[in-house]
Amino acid sequence: EVQLQQSGAELVRPGTSVKLSCKVSGDTIIAYYMHFVKQRPGQGLEWIGRIDPEDDSTKYAKKFKNKATLTADTSSNTAYLKLSSLTSEDTATFFCTKSGGGFAYWGQGTLVTVSS
Amino acid sequence: DIQMTQSPASLSASLGETVTIQCRASEDIYSGLAWYQQKPGKSPQLLIYGASSLQDGVPSRFSGSGSGTQYSLKISSMQTEDEGVYFCQQGLKYPPLTFGSGTKLEIK
Numbered sequence: 756e757v758q759l760q761q762s763g764a765e766l767v768r769p770g771t772s773v774k775l776s777c778k779v780s781g782d783t784i785i786a787y788y789m790h791f792v793k794q795r796p797g798q799g800l801e802w803i804g805r806i807d808p809e810d811d812s813t814k815y816a817k818k819f820k821n822k823a824t825l826t827a828d829t830s831s832n833t834a835y836l837k838l839s840s841l842t843s844e845d846t847a848t849f850f851c852t853k854s855g856g857g858f859a860y861w862g863q864g865t866l867v868t869v870s871s
Numbered sequence: 872d873i874q875m876t877q878s879p880a881s882l883s884a885s886l887g888e889t890v891t892i893q894c895r896a897s898e899d900i901y902s903g904l905a906w907y908q909q910k911p912g913k914s915p916q917l918l919i920y921g922a923s924s925l926q927d928g929v930p931s932r933f934s935g936s937g938s939g940t941q942y943s944l945k946i947s948s949m950q951t952e953d954e955g956v957y958f959c960q961q962g963l964k965y966p967p968l969t970f971g972s973g974t975k976l977e978i979k
Contacts, residue, residue: 790968799958799970799971799972799973800907800915800958800960800970800973801970802965802966802967802968802969802970804966805965805968814965814966815966816966816967816968817966817967850914850915852914854962856920856921856924857905857917857919857920857921857926857960857962858905858907858915858917858960859917859920859926861914861915861916862914863914864914
């Protein structure tokens with residue numbers, strides 16, 4: 756059974772960075788693109804970008820190009836999302852999801868709270 | 872960017888009622904559309920992909936249809952467990968991949 760296990764909740768200071776992880780089990784990470792999605796409290800879903808773990812190529816939504824960095828470690832079957840220069844607008848739950856005919860597999864989400 | 876306009880924003884339905892949610896794309900997405908259900912505090916769950924293909928394990932009362940720019944999700948007989956927020960998503964042309972704004976479905 757394919758599972759995506761995300762790292763735990765983070766409380767971070769404004770202006771700092773945070774790196775979230777998404778570990779895939781039950782499948783190899785190089786088989787699919789890994790995507791990350793943002794959801795602010797009570798709001799909709801916003802696509803951040805995706806990485807191809809086979810060659811580390813990435814695509815980002817324009818608004819996240821200077822905010823998010825996607826990486827992957829094939830040896831640990833894990834994808835990462837780094838968020839920089841954090842502000843209150845970055846307070847949200849971040850999901851990882853695996854592509855293939857729709858997003859059938861999702862992580863449980865990581866809540867990032869930006870507060871001083 | 873392809874914009875996804877979803878309607879209605881919210882609705883309430885009685886048990887056993889048929890429910891329809893609409894999604895309109897700003898350009899032809901050639902059936903590259905998926906539907907998700909999300910419950911409070913949970914990850915989205917894939918219901919439909921390719922506009923009309925039912926994801927494994929999803930009850931058959933859910934169905935998707937449409938083509939071009941107009942798509943819909945139908946629940947043929949509303950059940951209590953169908954309460955939640957529903958999102959459409961286009962995956963044909965990205966970046967960016969885009970979602971509809973969501974429809975909150977409640978039991979009347």
